Amino acid sequence: MPKVKRVSTSSVPRPESAAAPSRPVRPPTLPWIARRRMPEGALPALALFAAVRFAGILVVILANGVRGHPLVKSLAHSWDSRWYLHIAAHGYGDKIWISPQGAVQTDWAFFPLYPGLIRALSTILPFTPGQAALLISWIAAGVAAYGVYVIGHHLYGRGVATALVALWAAMPHSVELTIAYTESLFAALAIWSLYCVLKRRWLWAGVLAALAGLSRPSGFAIALAVSLAAGYEALRQRGRVPVSLWAGAVLAPLGWLGYVLWVGTQTGDLLGGYFKVQSAWDSRFDFGLGSARFVKALLLHGGGAVYPVALVIVAVGVLLFALLCLERAPLVLVVFAGVLVLLVVGGSGSFSSKPRFLLPAFPLLIPMARALVRTWRVRPAHAVVVYSGLTAASLLFGAYVTAVAHSPL
Incomplete structure (x- = not known):
């Protein structure tokens, strides 16, 4: 019987359909932010934002020149900026101020992230604290504007996203995005935290919200928005959610809460110390009594140009929030904007400062952006x-x- 020659099956070509599926070679895993691609149309929108805000800086410099003031000093050394620069240079507990009413105002009212970054940058690089403060604000403003565009593009497309960024650059009080204040930093952290919630990146959302809570008292707004969005998602999914969701919900308030408790330890009143510090600055939640008294005094006695404009901005903010609710925007955006509006309307303090508290509340601009796009098409x-x-x-x-x-700004 003849021997049968065995042929190795590996040497016999196989039909295409029978070939073993090849596994694609995957690139090394990178953090999700590093893997992001810039959405279409982002660069023109960011260029417009930069152009408007750069023009704003030039107009401020020109106004200073006309009035015989130092050309750029007001950008880095106005009102609260001086407190942040002092904290960056000397730490906390070194500066107090006695108000005309006799209240002792301390630097514990100011949250630590911004002065901490100023100190770090001016230590590493050959910048003065004022220069470092401006650089941080300008970079953060650009990061925040990109976040506004990404959220707008994700929800409504390129046209509305561009309009959102354009309107945010042209808000009456947007000059405070380009001076040494915390609005830019807080907005950048809060806006990207909101985006992470929309993309279900819960751990990143919690981390960014915690950092935002270390930058401003209004960090409470983003912490509450992230936690409520996580709770709503858990209810919607009947509890079948990843551990990262619960981790993000727990992390979100830790920055704000941690600083509040730290101030409490410094004052000897763990739970109430921070709020007493803020009360000395006439900053407390009084359910709108202070705002009502201000409106009454303004109507009876009038005021400088800043105060009527501030009142109009706040009133428009309330109206835009109502329109935002009618738009059926995502819950996390509605909560974030709503809490900021509530803090502005229900809080006491100088009314001229209230418009800048609404700066991070970019979701309020969504109805205007959609209307502007419709107008552009027609x-x-x-x-x-x-x-x-x-x-x-x-x-x-x-x-x-x-x-x-x-x-006061």
């Missing part, structure tokens, strides 16, 4: 005129409050 010239008017008003008002008015 009557582009009208949309250009409207936006040009808003931009001109923003630049002039920003220069006025920074270089001319003596009202």
Whole structure:
């Protein structure tokens, strides 16, 4: 019987359909932020944002020159900026101020992340604290604007995203995105935390919310928004959610809560110490009594240009929040914007400062952005005129409050 020659099956070519599926070679795992691609249209929108805010800086410098003031000093050394720079240089507990009413105001009212970054940057690089403060604010403003675009693009597409960034750059009080204040830093952290919630990146959302809570008292708003969104998601999924969701919900309030408790330990009153510190600055939640008294006094006795404009901005903010609710925007955006509006309306303190507290509340601009896009599609010239008017008003008002008015920012 003849021997059968065995042929190795590995040497016999196989049909294409019978070939073993090849495994694609995957690139090394990177953090999700590093793997992101810039959405279409982001660069033009960010260029517009940068152009508007750079024009705002130039108008402020020009106004200072006309009035014979140092050209750029007001950008880094206005009102609260001086407190942040002092904390960066000397730490906490080194500066107090006695108000005209006799209240002892301390630097514990100011949250630590921004002065900490100023100190770190001015230590590492050959910058003065004022220069470091401005650099941080400008970079954070760009990061925040990109976050606004990404959220707008994710929810509504390129047109609304571009309009959102454009309107955010031209808000009447957007000058405070480019001075040594915490609004830019807080907005950048809070906005990207909101995006992480929309993309179900719960751990990142919690970490960013915790950092935002270390930058401003209003960090409470993003902490509550993230935690409530996580709770709603857990209810919707009947508890079948990843551990990262619970981790993000727990992490979100830790920055704000940690600083509040630390101030309590410094004052000897763990739970109430921070709120007593804020009360000395006439900053407390009084359910709108202070706002009502201000409106009454303004109507009876009038006031400088800053105060009527501030009242209009706050009133428009309330109206835009109602429209945002009608838009059926995502819960996390509604909660974040709503808490900021509530803190502005229900809190006491200088009314001239209230518009900047609404700066991070970019979801309020969603109804305006969608209306602007609709106008652009039907009557582009009208949309250009409207936006040009808003931009001109923003630049002039920003220069006025920074270089001319003596009202608190």
